[in-house]
Amino acid sequence: MSILNDLTGADPGLTPRAVLLRLGAIGGLVAGTAGAFAAVGGWLSPGALDQARIVDRFERVNGPHPGFRRNHAKGLCLAGRFESSGRGARLSKASLFGAGQVTPVTGRIALAGGQPYAADAATTVRSLALRFHLPNGEEWRTGNNDIPVFPVRTPEAFYEQLLAAKPDPGTGKPNPDALKAFFAGHPESAKAAALIKARTITAGFADDTFRSLNAFRFVARDGTETPVRWAFVPDQAATAESAAQSARADKNVLFDAFASAVRRAPVRWHLVATLGETGDPTADATLVWPTDRATVDLGSVVVTATEAEADGNCRDVNFDPLVLPAGIVGSDDPLLSARSAAYSQSFTRRAGEPKTPSAVHDTPASGAGL
Template identity: 40%
Template structure:
């Protein structure tokens, strides 16, 4: 018979506490936080805040953004790859966000070659899928620790006001894959519109079909609008991307085809710094149509956390440590900015109805 004493009650709780401790340890291990020289999502966001002109109430990375609304329509081939409801419902209203990579919400649009697209897909059975992609074809580092080292090396030295070259040299020696990303960032052509930018999901996910078959995939959004290079005049305009987006949408919807690349045996599933060969099988699974855009200050995307681990049945995350680190870091960023907003510290401009957004 169980003891009714406080000591007995505490003993009964011990198995529960043990289970919770094990679960927390597993989460930390999957997220790459243990064995990583003390790296935590809080550390990562602290570094992001120190890297530029962080404004309260804004995201700690990709602070500058534009909300959009549209539809997601799957192809007939999509349902053959996954039981996810998003692939069988005829059309789904979605909201999303375009972004720039800086933590300065007022950074010039041409300052970085990296642009982001995020989409929230909510199906009629109550499930949700949040997709977060960027314009780079592969990630900067194979591990959260390498990415953090890169960001720390980029911080200005208090003595000079500039990054210390010796620190970056040490990072490249320890994480040689980063050099490939830096070379891409230096030479990548920049498009003259968000509407003709390709966005890539560099992390792998597992699709499960109705027969239980599984495939590892990476997805991308490929624009139907032809690529055109950004001009020097556009680069000098700090907000040319949002202005161009509004002009293009006034003429009609912008379309992207969502394509999955299917991994072959031996392809790196847990290393987003390595692209899969272009010869891998590809399947177009949906069309994203964007009909309108609005400023994020009052837009529906502002308070959304586009956590890439919010997934529906039929789609599962890989063990890629970068993917799990992104999820944890996004949570810290979200909590910090929501706290700032709740405390009335947000730097968002006051909307027409008088509320500070």
């Protein structure tokens, strides 16, 4: 199971070193955070794990697919708006949380994995990546998955897990001995995998919940910082996938169903922030926070249109989780810096590759244009 959401990259033309240096300034991160992780994680040490090796492993596991993301390769673009409830203004100075604010949103729904033409499968991890277009050129880009926790705690563990979970060409399933060895060396991942396996599989994207998984911090106007994790909770009631749905021959069944739903009426998710307290883990995405933590409904994301990725607004966009507006900053989770650096490497590679149409061919929708 892969976890790096939407392996795109930063701006084309940036070298990997330039991207790493830039991380310290993205979204108001405390100076030195990214550099500290780079040193501790070995990113600047010759022969150690770095973003190029992570992307190399994706290509080794999934094979070559020029022009596509190395992970979450199969996707569909979307557009709409964020309607603020005003309740987030006391927690964060980000302009989109102000009372009455309506912020344009573009984004992407996708399935985890590096196979852009694979048939939709209910158990495949789904993702919702969004780009909030704030005033004065600010942006908030966020990538979210429909699992309760990340399956790994560090970039190194992810690198190992990616190979251990590689499907065998003969069976289409991972080697059980390889997975057993990985979990034996990473008991935290074994516990996380159990939580992931136990999750409810919903009928589709529109009734699914998508979580940040990594922790962040909201910064109020008076400087108060609050650790947060957020989730996009569907407005419609979640329903489990039926046997009839799972038996359908349409290989794009999940994407086609979402596009059809949007054509009938806007699809909505509530953006709900969970507020962390002292002692809640912010550097370990394999751990859940206590269920009694306070939550705040920050507003609603309203999707009004979809479009095929080949010509859509999301194909060449980096949904880097460290592109943040004033009022939101990253936490001490090492996966955040690792994801950002790997996105840059992947984007640089695919930027110069020929673009092939996605397997998802969306019918032009009414409503907001892309």
